[in-house]
Amino acid sequence: MTDKYAVFGNPIAQSKSPLIHSEFAKQTQQDMSYEAILAPVDQFSTSLTEFFANGGKGANVTAPFKEQAFAMCDELSDMAKLAGAVNTLFNLPNGKIGGDNTDGVGLVNDLEMLFGPLKGKRVLLVGAGGAARGCILPILQHNVAQLVICNRTHEKAVELQSLFNEYGNFFAKPIDELISPFDLVINSTSAGLSGQLIALPDAIVDATTDCYDMTYSQQTTGFNQWAQALHARKTADGLGMLVGQAAASFSLWRGVTPDKGPVIRKLREQLAQKAAE
Numbered sequence: 001m002t003d004k005y006a007v008f009g010n011p012i013a014q015s016k017s018p019l020i021h022s023e024f025a026k027q028t029q030q031d032m033s034y035e036a037i038l039a040p041v042d043q044f045s046t047s048l049t050e051f052f053a054n055g056g057k058g059a060n061v062t063a064p065f066k067e068q069a070f071a072m073c074d075e076l077s078d079m080a081k082l083a084g085a086v087n088t089l090f091n092l093p094n095g096k097i098g099g100d101n102t103d104g105v106g107l108v109n110d111l112e113m114l115f116g117p118l119k120g121k122r123v124l125l126v127g128a129g130g131a132a133r134g135c136i137l138p139i140l141q142h143n144v145a146q147l148v149i150c151n152r153t154h155e156k157a158v159e160l161q162s163l164f165n166e167y168g169n170f171f172a173k174p175i176d177e178l179i180s181p182f183d184l185v186i187n188s189t190s191a192g193l194s195g196q197l198i199a200l201p202d203a204i205v206d207a208t209t210d211c212y213d214m215t216y217s218q219q220t221t222g223f224n225q226w227a228q229a230l231h232a233r234k235t236a237d238g239l240g241m242l243v244g245q246a247a248a249s250f251s252l253w254r255g256v257t258p259d260k261g262p263v264i265r266k267l268r269e270q271l272a273q274k275a276a277e
């Protein structure tokens, strides 16, 4: 019987997850379906319970439901606990729900593929929302020299620092105290999505700095345009992270690891086609 999977969100029409997972399923010859489900904002838990009651094996969760999904889980991975949010759900045999968070692993895999090992790097994480929180532990686990977090609202960065007190190389710093270049700057803010540019000091980027924007778009993102104007070594957007978190969910569910490369290329081509239309 075909195993059923789905992604829940609101809105959901824009989601690339059905395409990504159907490509992975073809590649690895898995007998599975994967649909997009628009859950009403106040009825996420009802929709999810119904999906699992009707035989759903697993699900992804996207905005705005990742925190609600976290609260519904009977069992959580360490990564999900530290992220405070869940993007991957499992229907456990005893009717319970298991939750994990693969966003951070997807990010870190993409960063290392694009820019080389994280070990020993000085990394700046810009933003202190849900997207940032899910990535802190995976970055720290890769033995970076230091991870600095900054945010428009500094107190939120300080709160995140306090969750990871045992890591002596993780600091919150006010934006105006950032005065020298980093090896890697990661933008996790949603500023670009609303057409705004975050105000950051130019001094944090030089010709040795790699820059990564967790969002992606048809054109170069505003953050990456800013980084390129400062002659950053390399810039990349978050398409590889999107495919990477999906690949990590897929291998948790199916026990096989799909090849991300062809799927990233396919999505990139689709974006280019849309831009040309």
Ligand code: ATR
Pocket: 126, 127, 128, 129, 130, 131, 132, 151, 152, 153, 156, 188, 189, 190, 191, 196, 197, 198, 199
């Ligand atoms: P997500 O779950 O996607 O991280 P979020 O929790 O709403 O979303 O967090 C959004 C992040 O983008 C926050 O770090 C936010 O900064 P504040 O904490 O100061 O609100 C940041 N952000 C959004 N718009 C911004 C802008 N125009 N300039 C700077 N930071 C911005």
